Amino acid sequence: MTAPDWRVLDLPILLTLAGRAARRIANGYEDTLTMEYEDARQEALIILATKPDMVNECLGDPSLGPGVLYHRLVLDLVDRVKTEAKYRIRHTSYEAACEAAGEGRV
Numbered sequence: 001m002t003a004p005d006w007r008v009l010d011l012p013i014l015l016t017l018a019g020r021a022a023r024r025i026a027n028g029y030e031d032t033l034t035m036e037y038e039d040a041r042q043e044a045l046i047i048l049a050t051k052p053d054m055v056n057e058c059l060g061d062p063s064l065g066p067g068v069l070y071h072r073l074v075l076d077l078v079d080r081v082k083t084e085a086k087y088r089i090r091h092t093s094y095e096a097a098c099e100a101a102g103e104g105r106v
Contacts, residue, residue: 002051002053004050004052005049005052006049008048008052008055008056009045009048009049011059013059013066014045014048014055015045017044017048017066017069017070017073018041018044018045018048018073019041019044020070021040021044021070021073021074021077022037022038022041022043022044022077023037023040024074025040025074025077025078025081026040035077035081035084040077040081043077043080044073044077047073047076047077047080048073051076054069054072055069058072
């Protein structure tokens with residue numbers, strides 16, 4: 001695994017791509033409340049910084065370009081959303097636990 005390269009975030013195109021990908025994820029998963037826009041944007045920036053080889057490959061090859069980078073970023077964000085959703089399903093919220101305790105189910 002390549003070390004994170006936070007300098008890639010100095011490229012304005014990456015901030016734009018992160019925002020677009022985050023909006024797509026936030027809108028696509030708004031009914032499950034799994035990931036809000038700001039959280040998705042932060043995750044996108046982390047993905048870009050921790051995958052500088054992917055960023056350089058896409059931006060350095062005109063046949064790939066920002067479109068392929070955006071697509072890969074969205075796929076990585078979807079993977080993270082699915083992981084987060086699985087985690088949330090396995091845990092009972094505080095409110096649900098209190099309600100269950102009040103009904104004698106716990």
